[in-house]
Amino acid sequence: SPKDGDKIWNAVFEAGKEFGIMPAGLGCRDTLRLEMGFCLYGHEINDETSPIEAGLAWITKFEEGNNFIDRKFLEDQKANGVKKKLVGFEMIDRGIPRQGYEICDSEGNVIGHVCSGTQSPSTGKAIGTAHVQTAFSKKDTEIYIKVREKLLKAVVVRMPFYKA
Secondary structure, eight states: OGGGHHHHHHHHHHHTGGGTOOOOOHHHHHHHHHHTTOOOBTTTBBTTBOTTTTTOGGGOOOOTTOOOTTHHHHHHHHHHOOSEEEEEEEESSSOOOOTTOEEEOTTOOEEEEEEEEEEOTTTSSEEEEEEEEGGGOSTTOEEEEEETTEEEEEEEEOSOSOOO
């Protein structure tokens, strides 16, 4: 029951005391999953982004007899390529990328949107993920994050951002 919540909380931390466990919230979870390049529904994946576009082709099994929703559509995407791709990026200019910010080319043309972004405690860099037009998805491509009408330079990088 809810009245036992504090007892359970205290018991968990007492049991983990010798291991130095500490509470962690959603902000911590989000930063850690982003540093590893893990997708989160509502950010990198959603009803409008296919697993192929999100870089999750490895979990989309096109085996015989494995019939699933939109299989033909996804097979076509895998065979013919996609118009947008999920990429990781690191900020060159100072700034924190946030979900929904526009991604632009050097001339200010919108080429995508930020999916997730944060200041990475493990790397010390501002990092993010974005869906961008495929032509801008190659490693080392310069892209620009639109923050308060100003274009801040970033560069496409391979994920995960943090390498242990």
